[in-house]
Amino acid sequence: MATKRSIFEEVGEGSSPATPAETGAIDRGRRGARRGIRAWLAVIFVLVVAMIAVGGLTRLTDSGLSITEWRPVTGAIPPMTEVDWQAEFDKYKQIDQWRIENQWMQLSDFKEIYWWEWSHRQLGRLIGLVWALGFFGFLVARQIPRGWAVKLIIPGALGGLQGAIGWWMVSSGVTQGEGMTSVVSYRLATHLGLAFIILGVLAWDIFQLGREERDLMQARRLREAKLFSLSTGWLHIAFVQILLGALVAGIDAGRSYTDWPLMGGQVLPPKPFMIEPLWRNFFENPGLVQFIHRCWGYFLFLFGIAVWLKGRRSAHGATRFAFNAAMAALLVQVGLGIMTVIYAAPLHAAITHQLVAVLVWVLILRARFLSAYPRVQSVRGDVK
Known part of the structure; x- marks a missing residue:
């Protein structure tokens, strides 16, 4: 039976202290490793910018057709011996660019343009590796903020598509008897356009991750x-x-x-x-x-x-x-x-x-x- 209480008794007297109100529930539920993910995306962003620069130099030096095959995995290893180099050079000699424009080339000249294209493709592989290691690392550690898993898949998916479009572009110039000495310009535009879309996706994600969810909700x-x-x-x-x-x-x-x-x-x-x-x-x-x-x-x-x-x-x-x-x-x-x-x-x-x-x-x-x-x-x- 409840005891009578004095009308002069202080409110809360004799009872346990009230539990302080919790704040920041929105951010706590969604935070994850926001700073770490932002840094990871920033690294990918810098690599994509480098990819655009190297790609531009590859185009400006007419080096883009020096590698005539698409080998996503084994192509990471460049020629290691003179025999290997000669084999790559012989493949290049079969396409129209060499026949029409570059018959003057010696093996040493070919090596110069080969390294530009190889570096461009190697950067693409590195970007894919950095994305995969980061995404699956954060996923396994359960550090991806709520609602961000699909957002973080998008740059990786676009990167994979970019590799396929890159070969679609190069293949337009690796021809025999068609008189092509460079890639088709609209395919080059597609390739570069997708690179800028990837940059845009990365930048937007970096901007969002730089501010807490509570802040973004208020700013909206x-x-x-x-x-x-x-x-x-x-x-x-x-x-x-x-x-x-x-x-x-x-x-x-x-x-x-x-x-x-x-x-x-x-x-x-x-x-x-x-x-x-x-x-x-x-x-x-x-x-x-x-x-x-x-x-x-x-x-x-x-x-x-x-x-x-x-x-x-x-x-x-x-x-x-x-x-x-x-x-x-x-x-x-x-x-x-x-x-x-x-x-x-x-x-x-x-x-x-x-x-x-x-x-x-x-x-x-x-x-x-x-x-x-x-x-x-x-x-x-x-x-x-």
């Missing part, structure tokens, strides 16, 4: 929908320009006209539709391909100014800074593009132009991310 309520939509359009326009750049590189169109802003002394280059059927001009006519790349670059720049003017009016300091950085990188890229044209695409200018495209791509993506998940700034100016 402050989403700047109009700015997010504009930055999404900016990102897509930049992606098309990257594909057009690959078409230019695929047929060495960057060296076809070296005057600017005109081409051959006129707005439209001479004979823009000289190839039949008509559609082939958009992939194979150097003058027209370079003209389209230039025009789309102007469109990208003008659209970027419009988005930047909107972004610099954001209420959030980090978002404004992100759009300023993206616009600054785009300005640098425009200048590099003009210089690359004027100097007929020298090796150092062309590869720098390609790498700055990576920077522009990631910075636009960063600005888009902060439009969706703004960092709240307190009255004192601290970013939360």
